[in-house]
Amino acid sequence: MKNILILPAMALALSSCSMMAGNMMMKPHMLSKQPAGMALASSGTVTPKMSGTMVMTTAKLMGLAPSTYYVAHYHLMGTKSANPCASGGDAILASKIVGQTDAAGMVTLSGSVDKTVIMNAKYFNVHTATGPDGTPADAGVSCTSLDVAMMK
Numbered sequence: 001m002k003n004i005l006i007l008p009a010m011a012l013a014l015s016s017c018s019m020m021a022g023n024m025m026m027k028p029h030m031l032s033k034q035p036a037g038m039a040l041a042s043s044g045t046v047t048p049k050m051s052g053t054m055v056m057t058t059a060k061l062m063g064l065a066p067s068t069y070y071v072a073h074y075h076l077m078g079t080k081s082a083n084p085c086a087s088g089g090d091a092i093l094a095s096k097i098v099g100q101t102d103a104a105g106m107v108t109l110s111g112s113v114d115k116t117v118i119m120n121a122k123y124f125n126v127h128t129a130t131g132p133d134g135t136p137a138d139a140g141v142s143c144t145s146l147d148v149a150m151m152k
Contacts, residue, residue, distance in 0.1 A: 029124065029144040046072075046124045046144055055118060057097065059109040061126060061142055066105045070141070071134035072097045074113075074121035084123035085143035091125070091136075092118055098134035121146065 029046050044061035059072050074095040078087030095118050097111035109126070125143045127136035 029146050044142060046146075048146070050115065051112075053114055053116070054112045055115045056112045057095070057110065057124075059097070059124070059126065060107075061101075061109075062104075062106045064101045064105040064107060064141065065128070066101055066103050068105075069098060069100050069129040069131055069134070070107055070109065070126055071129040071136055072109050072124065072126040074118045075123050075125050076120055077122040084145040085125070085140075087122070089122060092121055094118075095121075096134050098129060098132060100132070 029048075044059060044063075046057060046059040049056045049058075057072075057074075061070070064070060074092045075084075075087075076089040076092065077084055078089030080086060080088040092113075095111070095113045097109040099107045099109040101107040123143055123145050125140040127140050128138050129135060130137045
């Protein structure tokens with residue numbers, strides 16, 4: 001009788017752990033208006049997912065200027081503030097993702113980068129871009145703090 005009670009309890013505990021691990025890797029981070037930005041009140045999510053040694057990132061935003069290019073990338077922690085999104089950290093250029101909004105101001109940005117490249121990233125930032133090459137035109141319109149080290 002004890003074995004029957006212990007096994008279901010262990011199965012429940014193990015399934016809870018695997019669900020938690022899956023949620024940690026795939027949990028969307030909420031993007032919100034960049035503190036330093038002078039741009040629109042955009043919102044959305046960024047979802048990093050592990051696939052082997054690669055981190056696949058998908059950012060979905062709305063409330064942006066229509067038919068406009070945007071560039072997103074991971075950033076290191078800067079020194080201007082304890083708030084990662086206001087810290088002014090260096091962009092990790094290898095993680096650059098560029099896209100253009102539709103007529104309603106919505107965009108989905110997708111890209112992948114080796115996890116070793118972004119392991120020290122502290123935030124994900126979206127900027128208005130000057131064009132399809134992805135040169136940032138502002139300090140950012142939308143940002144989220146994150147802990148990429150969770151994906152080790």
